[in-house]
Amino acid sequence: MNSSFNSQNLQKYSKHNKKRLNQEQVRLLEASFDSTKKLDLEKKLQLARELGVPPRQISIWYQNRRARWKNQCMENDYNALQVKLENALSEKRQLEKETEILQGELEKANEMLIGLKSGAQGQIREFRLSSSCCEDVISYSTKWVHNYEVNYCNLQIDELYPMIGVEEGTKKCCSTW
Amino acid sequence: MNSSFNSQNLQKYSKHNKKRLNQEQVRLLEASFDSTKKLDLEKKLQLARELGVPPRQISIWYQNRRARWKNQCMENDYNALQVKLENALSEKRQLEKETEILQGELEKANEMLIGLKSGAQGQIREFRLSSSCCEDVISYSTKWVHNYEVNYCNLQIDELYPMIGVEEGTKKCCSTW
DNA sequence: TTGTAATGTAATGCG
DNA sequence: CGCATTACATTACT
Incomplete structure (x- = not known):
């Protein structure tokens, strides 16, 4: 773009x-600023000599540059905060x-316990609850229900059949029971 | 209002x-700025006359004031964001x-169910889940005992009846149990 | 073309 | 010096 050096x-x-x-002057000042944000007298005079501008202007440039730098940091902080909030909200969800x-x-589980308590004890074969999001419960239930990988949210009724002793070949509610 | 030249x-x-x-000049400018962030020609000339400064300076003051205003808004946004983050983290905890x-x-609950299954089926009399943060679970369970309305995540509660041997008779579909 | 919002830069004054 | 303010200047938009 800026190929031609006017x-x-x-x-x-x-x-x-x-x-x-x-x-060019700005470029050198920026390079100097990158190394140190503070301007000691020596550096000031050196830059003034190199750039051909009064030392006073070097000081002013540095002061304004520091102010700008501070604003940039503020901006970064703001963005970082936004990301943090984003993450926190996501984790919250x-x-x-x-x-x-x-x-x-x-x-x-409470329903089952209450059901059992209110009279129908003795007929339970196997049934199990599993969790899709809590590991210890999952491992717990995996121990109990051998290779059945049951996700509660997607728990279909036919996935429960084997747990309660219903043989395969029977599907859908009410169809063949 | 321009009482005199103090x-x-x-x-x-x-x-x-x-x-x-x-x-005094700043006070009047701020008051004017409070009412309108925009400076029309009329207002500019009026303020210039009242404050005894060239119209050009009024324009410039307004421009800079608007820039400052924007920064203030940024600052407010930042603080609001901080509060939001605070809340989100608290809720997350x-x-x-x-x-x-x-x-x-x-x-x-799972341990109880396992215990019941593995032999001591006739002994259940009293059990309580010490729920300190979700009373609705208990009330839901109670609700289940009296009416059979509860379902969760695709799984109809009456589909569970056969699993635990409840023989209440007719529920919804499956009236042939 | 004029106006001005937006952005950046230079400079001043005060604490 | 840090900080706020004043004063332009430039760019883009409309």
Whole structure:
């Protein structure tokens, strides 16, 4: 883009007035600023000599540059905060899903216990609850139900058949029972 | 409202300062800015007359004031974001606690079910799940005992009846049990 | 072309 | 010096 090096950097940005630093001067100042944000007297005089501008202007440039730098940091902080919030919200949603599932499972467990208590003891073959999001429960139930990988949320009724002793070949609710 | 020319404001800051608006001037400009962020020609000339400064300076002051305004908004956004993050993290912690409790309760329930299955089927009399954070589970269970309305995640509760040997008779479909 | 929002830069003054 | 402010200048938009 800027292939041509116009030696008129000086008047490039100055119609009538203005002591604007040209590109080369800015480049050197930026390089200096990268190494140290602080400007000691020695450096100031050296830069003034090299760039051909009064030391006073070097100081001013550094001060303004520091202010700009501070704003940039602020901006970065803001973005970092935004990412953090994003992550926190995402994790929160995940946890909400998790608790919902756990409550459902707990509810089901309670239902079963109450069902058992209210009179129908003795006929239980095998049934098991499994969790899709809580490892210890999963491993627990895996131990119990050998190779059945049951995801509660997607728990289809036919996946439960083997757990309660129904032989295969029977499908769908009410069809062949 | 422009009561008079207080010569006191002038020397409050700097003795020979041509730039820098005095307090009264700033006060009026701020008041004007409060009402409208935009400066139409009429207002500009009016303010210039009232404050005794060239219209050009009024324009510039407004431009810079708008820039400052924007930064202030940024600052507010940043703070709001910080509060949001704070809340999200707090809620996340709460949910973590909750899931931990629920996992514990679920495990307890599973142990009870295993215990029942593995032999001591006739002995259940009293069991309680110590629920400290989800009373609705208990109430749901109770609800299940009296009416058979509860379902969860595709699994109809009456589909569970045969699993635990409940023979209440007719429920929804499957009236041939 | 004029105006101005937006952005950047130079400079000033005060604490 | 740090900080806020003043004063332009440039660019893009409309």
